[in-house]
Amino acid sequence: MSDLLRFASFSRLEGVRHGFAGADAFGAFDGRRDEDLRRLAEAIDPGARLVRTRQTHSARVRWVEAGAPAPSERDLAAGIDGLATAEQGLALTALGADCPMLFLADRARRAIGVVHCGWRGVAGGIVDVALALLEERAGCAPSALLAAVAPGARGCCYEVGSEVVEALERAAIPVAAIARPYVRSDGSLSRAVDLPMGIAARLVALGVDPRAIELAEACTICGGSRFHSHRRGGQAAGRMAGAIAIEGAPG
Ligand SMILES: [Zn+2]
Structure with a gap:
């Protein structure tokens, strides 16, 4: 259990349990394996019901209620890239391999969320969607929100093309503040962006207190074997996972 990454601010939050599983969690972790995801859910909140995303790089966040009908095929096909709830006993999970994961919690109202935040989702406004839903x-x-961004691709490594820059700009992400010069292996110059910083900037623009936002330092691309990285490992890359739950028996 000690090999899960936990955010200091969320760990202090009474009644909320969370954790982020890197590639080395429980020995070797891959969130694509059902038993690994179940193990993560069980580790953060024993007995909680596992709830999964259906990630398509959409900007859709689903409000989860224990008694509500399961998502329709149409919903699943369109994508569910974030989950939020105010109910206890539901372990909300999201997957990522370079795409940062955003954890959200409201201390007073006891609502939580976890959101897969790749550039397409961020450019589609998923941070805004998650906050509006809560x-x-x-x-x-x-x-009143507490936010944390799990390890993802950072400005040291995350080279992007102009289509990404333009899409982020359209979504009011301050690209100038999060872009870095990037030197390719052949010596040519390109541009990289720091997506976790972009997510943090958007949170602040929406009214989240900057002091309530925690960013994991690590970059999944250059961070080594502790992390799965799509950019480094290609299609075969495993998935890391984040989980969050409000403590208590499912309703
Ligand atoms: Zn890096």
Whole structure:
């Protein structure tokens, strides 16, 4: 259990359990394997019901209620890249391999969320969507939220093309502030962006207190074998996973 990454701010939050499993969690972790995801859910909150995303790089976040009907085939096909709930006993999970994962929690109202935040989702406004959903369903003001971004591709390594830069700019991500010069292996110059910093900037623009945002330092591309990385490992790369739950028996 000690090999799960935990955020200090979330660990202090009474009644909320969370954890991030890198490639080395439980010895060797791959969130694509059902038993690994179950193990993560069990480790953060024994007895909690596992809830999965259906990630398509969409900007869709699903509000989860224990008694609500399961998502339709159409919903699943369109994608569920984030999950949020105010109910206890539901272990919300998301997967990633370079794409940062955003953890959200409201201390007072006891609502939580976890969101897969690749560039397409961020450019599609998924950070805005997640915050709006928490406010609409549970009355969580952005100023009352705690946020954390798990290890992902950072500005040291995450080379992107102009289509990514333009899409992020359209979504009001301050690209100038998160872009870095990037030197390719052949010596030519390109540009990289720091997506976790972009997510943090968007959170602040939406009203989240900068002091309530925690960013994991590590970059999954240059961070070595502790992390699965799509950029480094290609299609065969495993998936890391984040999980969060409100403690208690499922309703
Ligand atoms: Zn790096």
